[in-house]
Amino acid sequence: MHGLGQLSTPYALENGGWASIFLLVGLGIMCAYTANIIGRCLDEEPSSKTYQDIGQQAFGSKGRLIASAFIYLEIFFALVSYTISLSDNIPLVFAGVRLHLPWLRLSTTQLLTVIAVLVALPSLWLRNLSSISFLSFAxxxxxxxxxxxxxxxAAFSNVGLGKHIPVLRLDKIPTVSGLYMFSYAGHIVFPNIYTVMKDPSSFTKVSVTSFSMVAVLYTGLAFVGASLFGPTVNSQVTLSMPPGLLVTKVALWATVLTPVTKYALEFAPFAIQLEHHLPATMGPRARIIIRGSIGSAGLLLILALALSVPYFQYVLSLTGSLVSVAISVIFPCAFYLKIRWDRLSRPVVVLNAAMIAVGFVLAVVGTASSAKLLVKSIQNGHVA
Known part of the structure; x- marks a missing residue:
């Protein structure tokens, strides 16, 4: 979720206040820890290869079902958020372009978004994982x-640093926590990384290093973006950049291209599970057709939803609070306690129980706050 998360951190910092940066760093530390204990859970059962396997290892078939449901929810909401981001940025990339189809009641922005999604649609039919890994690098x-x-x-434009930002806005923290939490969402892929490592014992070092780098990047970007644009910062920092500058054009193009590279990657876990449930007697061509058709239908549904609910910050915050907190904090700690309960020291049990409690509080207040703001925005949009 790296691409979306970084876009929203300046907005989150400006809304939460300077002190909210401690929340961003703290959540990074929590997620680095939970990434580490996912590796320890995998140590217990060599046959476990995926996040869902850990859920089954801890709580049986119910654990697998719940883990799968949350994973697919996160993928779905992430794809909706990517598409909203695409829709918000693409009219600036193609400024001056006017499209109109008399038989379609769609604006130029909506038509451009539809075209971009249709361009990305064939990537869902890719079955070669090496092709998808190239998209990951992109x-x-x-x-x-x-x-x-x-x-x-910040370095070369005339935009001045030092815009006024309050120290702390407590009333905004529930929504901000969802935005920050979404930035660190990625735990569903850690079991796959762990299982393909030549030396799994180095997983802890790799996960801590990765989260440290991401936390530093997010913190730096949040400070710079919030300082540059202050109260005028948009939910996606690229929308606040000065028009006409070369760096702005580059940033907008990068933001538009990011969703195009993510659709196949985000869909891959679902596609793999889908293929596992297809009859063994089914031929390769039929498998590709079914996989591609279902993926295409899903992406078109996501496109329709994104165009209907174009409120990036609230959808992102809702995803972070409702789904990402569970997958990245609550579930790993619960799995770890259940799997290794008889071998854990009292302080470790208390630590994990406390993280579950903190995660639950963030999930409840964050979901309530972001859902309320999203519903209010939709109502106001309909009235307008």
């Missing part, structure tokens, strides 16, 4: 490009 590259362009804007 997505990481786009994220780094966005980060560099924000730094260049």
């Amino acid at each position: 997505g990481i590259l786009m994220s780094m490009v966005i980060f560099v362009t924000i730094l260049c804007t």
Whole structure:
């Protein structure tokens, strides 16, 4: 979720206040820890290869079912958020372009978004994982490009630093926590990374290093973006960048291309599970057709939803609070306690129980706050 998370951190910091940066760092530390204990759960059962396997290992078939449901929810909401981001940024990339189809009641922005999604649609039919891994590299590259362009804007543009931001806005923290939490969402892929490592014992070092780098990147981007644009910062920092600058054009293109690289990657876990449930007698061509058709139908549904609910910050915050907190904090701690209960020291049990409690509080208050704001925005949009 790296690409989406970094777009929202300046907005989250400005809304939560300077002190909310401690929440961003604290959640990063919590997620680094839960990534580590996922590796320890996998140590207990060599046959476990996926996040769902750990759920089954801990709580049986119910654990697998709940883990699967939350994973698919996270994938679905993430794809909706990517599409909203695409819709928000694409009219700036194609400024001046006007499209109109008399038989379709869609605006130019909506038509551009539809075209971009249709361009990305064939990637869902890819079955070669090496092709999908190339898309992963492209997505990481786009994220780094966005980060560099924000730094260049701060260094070389006429936008001044030092905009007024309050120390803390407690009333905004529930929504901000969801945005921050979404930034660290990625735990569903850690079991796959662990199982393909030549030396799984180095997983702890790799996970801690990765989260440290991400936390530093997010913190730096949040400070720079919030300082640059202050109260005028948008929910996606690229929308606040000065128009006409080369770095702004590069950032907008990178933001538009990021969803295009993510659709196949986000859909891959569902596609793999789908293929496992198809009859063994089914031929390769039929498998590809079924997989591609279901993926295409799902993406078109996501497109329709994204165009109907174009409220990026609230959808992202709702996803972080409702789903990401569970997958990245609550479930790993619960799995770890259940699997290794008889070998854990009292302090470790207390630590994991406390993290579950903190995660539950963040999930409840964050979901309530972001859902309320989302519903209010939809109602206001309909009235307008």
